[in-house]
Amino acid sequence: MTRRINPGILYAVIAYTIWGLLPAFLKLLKPLPAPDILAHRILWSLLLLGGLAIVLKHGPALKRIVTTPRLMLALTASALLIAVNWLCYIVAVNSGNVAQASLGYFINPLVNVALGVVILRERLGRIELAAVALALLGVLFLAFEQGGVPVIPLTLAFSFSIYGLIRKITPVDALDGLLIETAILSPPSLLWLLLAGTSLAAGPAWPLLPAAGLVTAIPLVLFAAAAKRVRYSDLGLLQYIGPTLQLVLAVAVYGERLQVFEWAAFALIWIALAIYATGMVIGARRTAAAS
Template sequence: MGLGAYTLWGLLPLLIRLQRPLTAAGILAHRIVWSLLVLIALAFVLKRWPAVRAALARPRLALALCASTLVVGGNWLLYVHAVNSGQVMEASLGYYINPLVNVLLGVVVLRERLGRPEIVAVLLAAAGVTALAVHQGAIPYIPLGLAFSFGLYGLIRKLIGMGPVEGLLIETGLMAPVALLWLATQPILPPGVAGPPLWLLMLAGAVTIAPLLLFAGAANRIRYSELGLLQYIGPTIQMLLAVFLFGERLLPIHLITFGLIWSGLALYVAATWHRGRVTPTMPE
């Protein structure tokens, strides 16, 4: 289940590329609408509606879910933009950085303490991002945006402690009116270009929910630290797709950046493995 979840998340760029005639906003709007329909059906099957009503009845929890909706919506849009614009490698970099961003947010927000190896791991990742920024002459907004937006999303969801199905149902429901309005009023295809078939757009709903269920099933059956190690499958698959399928160039600066970040991740995993603290991410 864990392998299946992170493999599906890693292969997500393939689906987005098949929908590529659509704009990034159009792809995201379809994903939101079809995911909402799947989640509504799932909430009936799993009997999660009482949890949904209870969450909406608590003003502070509802406000926190509004914040998580904004963050995850921005994350989804940036990710689709990265894939659509031929920057899958930078997107994969963002999800390699994300676990170390989680560590940083834990220190800043939750007042967690880091050991020396974890501090060095974060500094190595920062050095990798800095090297890429210096080479590009600009802040690498895609990897940093994806890493920090998803880190903030995970932090909010950790603080409110809500189940994945009902939480994502509320978030998707909040985004749905904007998505429907966008689809009704904005052009999502260039003039004269045929769009992808309807079944391909509907597939976005299943592809959003299936890995989420697999992740939840795996989390109930294996050690959380073991599940955390599997999270690197996703960005690894994305990086391989970028180089070998999408034809993106693997430059020396990428090797330097990835090398520093991978070194940091290896140090972080080695330092935290025996404590069971390798925290998995769930790129919904």
């Protein structure tokens, strides 16, 4: 009997691949400052998602969400988290710290695992717990060598992990949730562009701005759909795709140089992810053998 592949896995792979290549797109927008790029990403995403919601007739579902205070509170929190994540990421890319950003998303999978265990009561074996401990050691080593907390990596890791957790446990469709989030963020974004934004004449070619909505909305919709279909701790393993592509871009394309201690921290986190993957494979085989 042929086993069907969980569509959530496919959604996650596509989303993480887009995110992995995102620095190449953001570099094209660099003439604009980070807050302007963030505002354009939000506003163009709102237009795209609003159009999709109209075509797909999501009006009743959206009405249910906006009239349910509990759902609106959760989506307001997730909107603020994703805005922090986007802004931090844009600043990192445009300041030549793509490798630091990728480190944040290497840490992110293990944060997902920890949240899955602590909040969702997902069970992990000794192998998986050892992986989490090793990744934590990598972060602590990096903090010690840098003489301070690695702000960019940890901000990216925790903001996106908590965002994903909220979206997983909030009973809203992926498209509807992201549409509400961008709608919440749109008024301050529009106000920023009107009062403090840079003239478009000083920015990139205008067709790139609508494209910012595409590369923002599509992977987030796919991610939110994946989070509903895949164990949250397992999403962490798939997320390895994104930061790997980002690190390749940082070193091979943009010429960023990492210190020895940074490579060492990466190595510890890579080993942790490899251990975690091994634990997942062993667990899957045991489950298959028992069934």
